[in-house]
Amino acid sequence: MITNRRSFLKILGSVVAGAGVGTSGIALGDIGADAKALQSAASQARLLGAKEFTTACNFCSCGCGMVCHVRDGKLLNLEGDPDHVVNRGALCSKGAAMRATHESDQRAKTPLYRAPGGTEWQKISWDEALDKIARKMKEVREATWMETERDGETEVPVRRTDALAFLGGAQNTNEECYLFQKMARTAGSVIVEHQARL
Numbered sequence: 723m724i725t726n727r728r729s730f731l732k733i734l735g736s737v738v739a740g741a742g743v744g745t746s747g748i749a750l751g752d753i754g755a756d757a758k759a760l761q762s763a764a765s766q767a768r769l770l771g772a773k774e775f776t777t778a779c780n781f782c783s784c785g786c787g788m789v790c791h792v793r794d795g796k797l798l799n800l801e802g803d804p805d806h807v808v809n810r811g812a813l814c815s816k817g818a819a820m821r822a823t824h825e826s827d828q829r830a831k832t833p834l835y836r837a838p839g840g841t842e843w844q845k846i847s848w849d850e851a852l853d854k855i856a857r858k859m860k861e862v863r864e865a866t867w868m869e870t871e872r873d874g875e876t877e878v879p880v881r882r883t884d885a886l887a888f889l890g891g892a893q894n895t896n897e898e899c900y901l902f903q904k905m906a907r908t909a910g911s912v913i914v915e916h917q918a919r920l
Contacts, residue, residue, distance in 0.1 A: 772798050776806075780823075781816040783892030783918045784808055788817065797824050862886060863910060887913035 772791040779786040787806025791799040800821050804811035823829065833851035834843040846854075866885035870877045888906040890899055906914045 769799055776803055778893050778895060779817040779820060780893045785893055785895065786813060786817055797821060859886065859909065867910065881910065882912050883910045884913065886911040887915065890916045892918045
């Protein structure tokens with residue numbers, strides 16, 4: 723263990739200065755401890771009992787992968803996904819700072835609804851929001867459905883509506899975009915746009 727005053731001061735100095743692994747490794751090496759092993763153990767203890775989720779960064783159209791560790795609804799750790807094909811574990815400064823966005827008190831955590839002509843937003847449940855969207859889409863689709871369209875002298879079958887449009891986002895994965903496209907076509911919409919083009 724600590725054999726003399728000098729060893730004790732080396733350890734204390736590295737901890738107080740907040741030095742990196744290099745300096746603390748030298749000080750801990752004096753007492754026979756492995757700094758990397760201690761750092762790894764501390765990191766694992768911090769994430770004990772946390773659930774691991776993968777997600778995509780929401781800042782730009784690169785679609786970098788992230789690994790998030792969550793315990794009791796609180797984000798404990800956020801890092802680049804080393805298995806992701808785009809970023810291979812690296813994150814830019816925006817992606818690395820996404821934790822601040824997650825913990826912001828301005829972040830909307832539930833759907834908000836403002837009635838027609840209303841001035842105030844009210845919180846509603848996810849089930850209520852999805853029901854409202856589904857009902858409104860069905861009403862619009864039924865009111866604007868075109869079975870056929872005239873092309874000169876001929877009636878051409880079109881089976882579509884021009885009243886529904888779908889907008890995708892740059893952070894969506896290919897699989898999500900495929901599902902959005904299927905949903906738009908199933909709803910009868912031919913208007914599918916992408917946020918990065920606008």
